[in-house]
Amino acid sequence: MPIASAPLASRQTFPFVTWLHRRLLARWYDRHLQRLDLAEIDDHMLRDLGLTREDVRRECAKSFWQA
Template structure:
């Protein structure tokens, strides 16, 4: 039988993973929207940004 503490721990961890995936997706969309000048400021090329933005949301 699963303890209530174990179930809560699992739910908290699962929620954290889902929220992390959502945040990665949001950040990748924002990165893809940057213009070339801003990408150069952060040291990325358009190709680098596109490669990162094309990753699936579950990929780190």
């Protein structure tokens, strides 16, 4: 009689791996929100920050996982 192995769904992941995945997803989501906010800043505030519309366009064109 063959020995049954535990189903994949019943295996627990290491807490560190779960924490790492959540942290990474939170970072990506936060970066996405920051880029949305950056896109809404007016020209006057951009000058105060030392940024141009081209800088903003370039930053907002990046994917959420790109720093």
